[in-house]
Amino acid sequence: MSATRLLVLGVVHGYGRAHGYLIGNDLMAWGAGDWANVKWGSIYHALKQLTKDGCLADHAVPPGRTDYEITPKGEAEYRRLLGDALRRPETRPDMLAAGLALLPSLARAEAVELLTERLAELESRRDAARKQAEEWREPAHVRELFGLWEHTAAGGAEWTRGLLERLEAGAYRMAGEPGSPGEAGSWVILKLE
Structure with a gap:
């Protein structure tokens, strides 16, 4: 099981549609390079493989950028990986860390x-x-x-x-709750004006 695969699916799920640089920038800002051994090359490899597997759809956006959107198959894979990351204790902590980073996408x-x-x-x-x-x-x-x-x-x-x-006790805003960052497509891309 790959933490990078889960994280990439999670970020695309969160934004609804995202390009590779946005995905990588978010994951690097979260420190995923340290706790999940995520690298820029592994992000782009995961995007390519997830597209090949039918989990992501790619869209060419001029000038020369590719946006990715999660497919129904990708949504099912995301849910499976996230569930496994939280339910299964593993020797390596990267899957649990990825699951915790994406926890609000669950009810x-x-x-x-x-x-x-x-x-x-x-x-x-x-x-x-x-x-x-x-x-x-x-x-x-x-x-x-x-x-x-x-x-x-x-x-x-x-x-x-x-x-x-x-x-x-009600900690954290979870999927289905007001203001939750866990709903598909609910993440906002912050732009510097």
């Missing part, structure tokens, strides 16, 4: 449901790692690996619980 109830699945998986991983550590015999130092997994899963579960509490 509050959907976000809570996905994060509740994530919490259950993290708690299961924590408990399994604890059991492995308790039962492990030789070589003894390998027990540290299970301890690391337990600690990592426990920390992830604690953080997820806190986010769920904030969402359930």
Whole structure:
């Protein structure tokens, strides 16, 4: 699963229609180069591949610019990637980071449901790692690996619980709520006059 693919689809979804430089500029301004290893070349590669896959439609705009628009297939792919990013704990944090950056495109109830699945998986991983550590015999130092997994899963579960509490208390404007930046095509391109 590619964080770049999710992020590119998310930005095009947000604007409704966007060109490569706008997409890249937004992602770089968000620091995605650091937390998701997004590079200019990977953005343009994702645009080309998403167009080839039928997830984006490209439109030539004079003079020599290409705008991209999300297709119904792309919308479905975006929703799938975003859901997976929030529900599935991964070793690398880039997908979760991408999912969090695009969180407002979900309705509050959907976000809570996905994060509740994530919490259950993290708690299961924590408990399994604890059991492995308790039962492990030789070589003894390998027990540290299970301890690391337990600690990592426990920390992830604690953080997820806190986010769920904030969402359930009404934090952030989510899709379908007044002023939400999550509706398709709702982002405004700021222009310097």
